[in-house]
Amino acid sequence: MSVSDKTLKQIEDVGPYKAGFVTDIESEKAPKGLNEDIVRFISAKKNEPEWLLEWRLKAYAHWLKMPEPEWAHVSFPPIDYQDSYYYAAPKTMAERPQSLADVDPKLLETYEKLGIPVREQEMLAGVAVDYVFDSMSVATTFKESLKEKGVIFCSISEAVQECPDLVRRYLGSVVPYHDNKHACLNSAVFTDGSFVYVPEGVRCPMELSTYFRINEMNTGQFERTLLIVDKGAYVSYLEGCTAPMRDERQLHAAVVELVAHEDAEIKYSTVQNWYPGDEDGKGGIYNFVTKRGICEGANSKISWTQVETGSAITWKYPSCVLKGDNSVGEFYSVAITNNFQQADTGTKMIHIGRNTKSRIVSKGISAGKSEQTYRGLVKIMPKAEGARNHTQCDSLLIGDTCGAHTVPYIESRNPKAQCEHEATTSRISEDQLFYCRQRGIDEEEAVGLIVNGFCREVMQNLPMEFAVEAQKLIGISLEGSVG
């Protein structure tokens, strides 16, 4: 019996489905709502081995009992988990907009400002055009050169089929399924995401995912990413896209796990620009992400860089567990909120090994009626001799109806550890704006310029190809925030 037949058999054994749900494995959409059958359906659809189905089911059972995290400084009505679809194939050509003329002009305006080529615009907006991608051929050569080096870079569904041992060993090893309610949900119903393995001593020859900015867009609502970098290896991974992404599905709960072995280094960069809702605070994505990396081996390093401008609500704390001696964790963040956006974001640095070092640079910009919180934990365990942390949190306020909050937690159980925390809050001054405008620069561009200056320390850490677009993005995100 083939694997898929076996799974089918299992599903049949479970008994009849509720609410008219037929066990039609060919169906492209699971019915609305969440229950154990949906979890089984997803797993079957992906032809997964039994251990993974069981893991998902365990996560689901745990999720049912878990309370929602309520400590973050965000407010929204309770989520009706039964009112969502948890598995749907991408839209067919016929369902998509037929040309750019059918696409929201506001969206196109933004693409224009970001300088995105028309063909790429069409792809991003999901226009039904069948391209023979240029990027496809690029992608092919790209994949070949990775293969030569022994780097595995594929979707997590493929990885489950192609290298199940690696997936089984590491999946949930950094973020266990019971970590928090959102991670738990992701573990039960994740549909896709990326998988990377870089073998010992290999320096990954290119920034991963740069060529995939288009292809990546349908990875969806419950994305699961797993990066494993073996001894002495290096990888730089880019996630997300500077172009605004519309998605009707409100809840996004992703999980990212990073594992860095001895002497390995991971650089993980994110630009998040999900739909933030309109000027009145209607709509927008809830972005509830659990990102964590472990510096498993000695002298390893994990560096997170994020530019967060989208989503109605952001709940995100990319963290580092510094287990190996002399390991280093870094977190560089720019978060921009405008209109009615809410963001509660920050990091956790857990120092376990000796001489572990961490550095946190967070730049928060709030405008409109938005609320933003930096929430960070620095925890030094008793054996972390010589551990050091430096944290710098700067907030910039635009207008007088927004909020910025800084909530640092420092927990040191080693008396010799050094923790430093600096925080500032400031405004864009009238003088700065007038100075720029006297030089011919209009108000919006001036704000963009000043804010980019404010974020410079973080932006410098972005890979080149991202940095320019991210700069423009900052200006665009703050449109309408002055004047």
Added chain:
Amino acid sequence: MIKINNLHTVIDGKKILKGIDLVIKPGEVHAIMGPNGAGKSTLSNVLAGRDGYEVTEGSVQFEGADLLTMKPEERAGAGLFLAFQYPVEIPGVQMTQFLKAAVNAVRKQRGQEELDALAFLKLIKSKIKELDINDEMIKRAVNVGFSGGEKKRNEVLQMTLLEPKFAVLDETDSGLDIDALKVVAEGVNRLRSPERSFLVITHYQRLLDYITPDVVHILADGRIIKTGGPELALELEEKGYAEFVEASDNEEAA
């Protein structure tokens, strides 16, 4: 070039300018001298379009257009430049980035093609050489950690790059030592041309040793009380403001 007609200004309910009349023709350099609180900085801010200055009466025509209805950036595009008395710091924004944004913003407004990074770099390199500015300066953040002299040189550099038709220098000499003063004055003199006009606002005569004005005005208590040639500045230096100031109520701070 510019025609100021019976200009009255109020800040926070306080009358500062009380009827300024001033006509500057292309190619002319006018100096406005006056004691503290006369309204010198108010005049430059009103011309540049800073918020918070209410014009209650009068008009300003710049090359035939109504200057007062234009936004600050539009005035810059039209060719008005203000060299600030206290140039502001913009942390994290590199000089080159700022200058490029400014140059391209005015070029765009003037219907000229924007410069790409390479063309701009060429332009700025030639200008800083002309002005004897250390090229390390343009790698720093705008005015951050600049000495008083560096800040004023930076103003002259920006003026040179933006090629204004009419430049207002607001107490550009304040806080400068004599060497820096010379550099600034040389920069201004190099820009003097039959098409370009200047309004040099200063407290002291010193700057006018290096920038010779065509016309000198004395501003006191919001009015121009005397107008003359360059010799007026020397006379003023000798006698002091008191002799010229009839209206005694000049306590109102600008």
